[in-house]
Amino acid sequence: MSEVSTSSAAPSLSPEVARRLKRRYAAERRFQVYGLSAIMIGLAFLVIMFTSIIQAGLPAFQETRIRLDVELEADKFPTDPAELTADGLRLVGWTGMIQKSIRDTLKPEARSDAVLMHKLLSPNAEVAVRDAVVDDPSLIGSTLSIWVLAAGDVDAIMKGTIDRNLPEEQRTVNDKQLTYIDRLDADGRLRKQFAFTLFTAGASSYPESSGIGVAMIGSLFMMLIVLMLALPIGVAAAVYLEEFAPRNRWTDIIEVNINNLAAVPSIVFGLLGLAVFINFVELPRSAPLVGGLVLTLMTLPTVIIATRAALKAVPPSIREAALGIGASKMQSIFHHVLPLAAPGILTSIIIGLAQALGETAPLLMIGMVATVFTYPATPMDPATALPVQIYMWSGLPERGFVARTSAGIMVLLGFLIFMNALAVFLRKKFERRW
Known part of the structure; x- marks a missing residue:
C-alpha cells in the first residue's frame, strides 16, 4: 500500500523549477494589475471629462x-x-x-x-x-x-x-x-x-440668444447627402471588389489605396473639397451640399472596408448552394449574400455617419465657419454644422459661451452615443453566427 500511495503522489519540484514557477505566476499577477490599472485610469479620465463637460454645460439648458x-x-x-x-x-x-x-x-x-x-x-x-x-x-x-x-x-x-x-x-x-x-x-x-432658444436659435454675438438650431439643420442636410451617396457607392464598390473583381495588380493597388485613404487626416479631404467642389466646380461656400460631398469622400473608405468584411463573413457554402440550384452569380449575391451581410453593412453605414457627424477640420476648409442666423431651406443655402458651431463658440470670450460650448458638446456626444448604440443593437439583433 505504501508503494502505491508513493507512486501516485505528485512528483516533488526542484528548488530551481519552483522559483521559476513562482516568478511566472508573479509576472502574470503583475500583468493583470497593470491591465486593471490602465482600465481604471482610462475610466477615471473619462469620468473627469464627462463630469467637467456636464457641470459646465448644464446651466446652458x-x-x-x-x-x-x-x-x-x-x-x-x-x-x-x-x-x-x-x-x-x-x-x-x-x-x-x-x-x-x-x-x-x-x-x-x-x-x-x-x-x-x-x-x-x-x-x-x-x-x-x-x-x-x-x-x-x-x-x-x-x-x-x-x-x-x-x-x-x-x-x-x-x-x-x-x-x-x-x-x-x-x-x-x-x-x-x-x-x-x-x-x-x-x-x-x-x-x-x-x-428652448438653445435648440431653436442660430448664431449670435450674444450668448443668451445663441443656439444650435441652424447648425443642427446644416448637419442634418449633410448627413442625408452622405447617406444617399455613401450607401450605394460604398456598397457597390465593396460588392464589385469582393465578388467580381479579378485578383490582379490593379485590384491590389485599388485595395491598398482604399485602406490608405481610411487613414488619411480628415483635413486633407477638406483641401480636396476646396480645390474640386469650390474652386473648380464653383459650388457655393458654406453650403451643406459641399460639406456632404466632402464628408462622403471621407466616409467611403470606411464603408467599403466594413462592407467587404461583412461580405467575407458570409460562408462560401451560401454562394455555392445558390449556384448549385441554378442561380446566376448576380442572383446569388443580391438574393442571398447581401441580405445575410445586411447587418454588417448597416453597422458600417451608421459608424460612417457618426464619424462624419463629428468632423470639424474638413468643414473649416470649405468655409462652413460663417455666422448664419437663418435656417437653410435647401442644401445650397449657407449653413454651418454642429461641431463647427461648437468650435466657433469655444473661441469667444464671453462667459455665457463657455456653457453654450459645453452644452453643444453634450448634444453632439448624445447623437454620437445614440448612433453607436444603434449600430451595436442592429448588429446584435440581426447578426447570424455561422
Missing part, C-alpha cells in the same frame, strides 16, 4: 426671462396690412418701446439709472416683440405682456455663475443692477425656464 408690458402705439406702425411682416416692421422703433417698458416697470431716479435698466435686457428682446406682432397684428394699439430674454450677465447672476457676493469692481453687474434684479424677482417678473 436654462435661460432667464423678464416679463415686460410693452405699449404697442398704433401710430408707430404702418397702416398697410401688407407691410405687417418681419421685413416691413424692421424699422419700427422696437428698442424705444422696450426700453420705455423697463423704465415704467422699475422707475429710474436718474438718466444713468435708465441706462443700467436697459442693460438688463437682451438685444434679442425686440425680435421677440416683433415676432409676436407679426403672428398677431391685432395686438397693435394694445399693451403686450411678454417674457423676453434677459441679458447674459443677468442670466449668469440668476444661475450663480457670477457670484453676487464678490466686490462690485469684480462683477460685470453692479450693485444697483442687483437691486433691480431683486425687485423684478420679487414682483414675479423674473423666471428661469428650459432654454
Whole structure:
C-alpha cells in the first residue's frame, strides 16, 4: 500500500523549477494589475471629462426671462396690412418701446439709472416683440405682456455663475443692477425656464440668444447627402471588389489605396473639397451640399472596408448552394449574400455617419465657419454644422459661451452615443453566427 500511495503522489519540484514557477505566476499577477490599472485610469479620465463637460454645460439648458408690458402705439406702425411682416416692421422703433417698458416697470431716479435698466435686457428682446406682432397684428394699439430674454450677465447672476457676493469692481453687474434684479424677482417678473432658444436659435454675438438650431439643420442636410451617396457607392464598390473583381495588380493597388485613404487626416479631404467642389466646380461656400460631398469622400473608405468584411463573413457554402440550384452569380449575391451581410453593412453605414457627424477640420476648409442666423431651406443655402458651431463658440470670450460650448458638446456626444448604440443593437439583433 505504501508503494502505491508513493507512486501516485505528485512528483516533488526542484528548488530551481519552483522559483521559476513562482516568478511566472508573479509576472502574470503583475500583468493583470497593470491591465486593471490602465482600465481604471482610462475610466477615471473619462469620468473627469464627462463630469467637467456636464457641470459646465448644464446651466446652458436654462435661460432667464423678464416679463415686460410693452405699449404697442398704433401710430408707430404702418397702416398697410401688407407691410405687417418681419421685413416691413424692421424699422419700427422696437428698442424705444422696450426700453420705455423697463423704465415704467422699475422707475429710474436718474438718466444713468435708465441706462443700467436697459442693460438688463437682451438685444434679442425686440425680435421677440416683433415676432409676436407679426403672428398677431391685432395686438397693435394694445399693451403686450411678454417674457423676453434677459441679458447674459443677468442670466449668469440668476444661475450663480457670477457670484453676487464678490466686490462690485469684480462683477460685470453692479450693485444697483442687483437691486433691480431683486425687485423684478420679487414682483414675479423674473423666471428661469428650459432654454428652448438653445435648440431653436442660430448664431449670435450674444450668448443668451445663441443656439444650435441652424447648425443642427446644416448637419442634418449633410448627413442625408452622405447617406444617399455613401450607401450605394460604398456598397457597390465593396460588392464589385469582393465578388467580381479579378485578383490582379490593379485590384491590389485599388485595395491598398482604399485602406490608405481610411487613414488619411480628415483635413486633407477638406483641401480636396476646396480645390474640386469650390474652386473648380464653383459650388457655393458654406453650403451643406459641399460639406456632404466632402464628408462622403471621407466616409467611403470606411464603408467599403466594413462592407467587404461583412461580405467575407458570409460562408462560401451560401454562394455555392445558390449556384448549385441554378442561380446566376448576380442572383446569388443580391438574393442571398447581401441580405445575410445586411447587418454588417448597416453597422458600417451608421459608424460612417457618426464619424462624419463629428468632423470639424474638413468643414473649416470649405468655409462652413460663417455666422448664419437663418435656417437653410435647401442644401445650397449657407449653413454651418454642429461641431463647427461648437468650435466657433469655444473661441469667444464671453462667459455665457463657455456653457453654450459645453452644452453643444453634450448634444453632439448624445447623437454620437445614440448612433453607436444603434449600430451595436442592429448588429446584435440581426447578426447570424455561422
